[in-house]
Amino acid sequence: MIPSLIIVGVLVIALLYGVSIYNRLVKLRNLVQEAWSSIDVMLKKRHDLIPNLVETVKGYATHERETLENVTRARNLAVGADSVEGKEIAEKNLNQAMVNLFAVAEQYPDLKANANFQQLQAELSSIENDIEKSRRYYNGTVRENNTLVESFPSNIVANMYKFEKSKFFELENIADREVPSVKF
Numbered sequence: 001m002i003p004s005l006i007i008v009g010v011l012v013i014a015l016l017y018g019v020s021i022y023n024r025l026v027k028l029r030n031l032v033q034e035a036w037s038s039i040d041v042m043l044k045k046r047h048d049l050i051p052n053l054v055e056t057v058k059g060y061a062t063h064e065r066e067t068l069e070n071v072t073r074a075r076n077l078a079v080g081a082d083s084v085e086g087k088e089i090a091e092k093n094l095n096q097a098m099v100n101l102f103a104v105a106e107q108y109p110d111l112k113a114n115a116n117f118q119q120l121q122a123e124l125s126s127i128e129n130d131i132e133k134s135r136r137y138y139n140g141t142v143r144e145n146n147t148l149v150e151s152f153p154s155n156i157v158a159n160m161y162k163f164e165k166s167k168f169f170e171l172e173n174i175a176d177r178e179v180p181s182v183k184f
Helices: 002-060 065-080 084-105 109-113 115-150 154-160
Strands: none
Touching: 002 065, 002 084, 002 109, 002 115, 002 154, 065 084, 109 115, 115 154
16 A cells, blocks of 8 residues: 555655746746747837937938938848747848948938937937847847757656747847947
């Protein structure tokens, strides 16, 4: 009788431990989704600000059409990207286009002195900081999730219920990881 009670006790503890792991996996999956949503919100704010910035520059730099079109094209691709990998590529291209746009703006002292342009630049800088914070939070939750999905014994529960590793949101080039330098 006592050995059967021990076996039942061990099975109950194992079942409770399995339920605990399952609930933790669900929680981390939801945190990863929430963190990605936060990045999406910040990127949308950034994407919404860019047309105003382009219009302001357009008023001063009428012969810089190609640069302005590249920014608009890169922004549209970034808005349309729907996967982590797609966002990485689109944001890398958008960052490069924005660097080119600010290089053009450097050539126009009247533009740099424009209050509207300065306000847009300050908003963009603030949004870039928020995006960086959101990326760090997202990647932290991805790290926790991936560790739990791959670690023993939680990997057994993860495999049983088809929990998968999440993708980190990274940029390829170390220079692209920096917030674009904006000097006015």
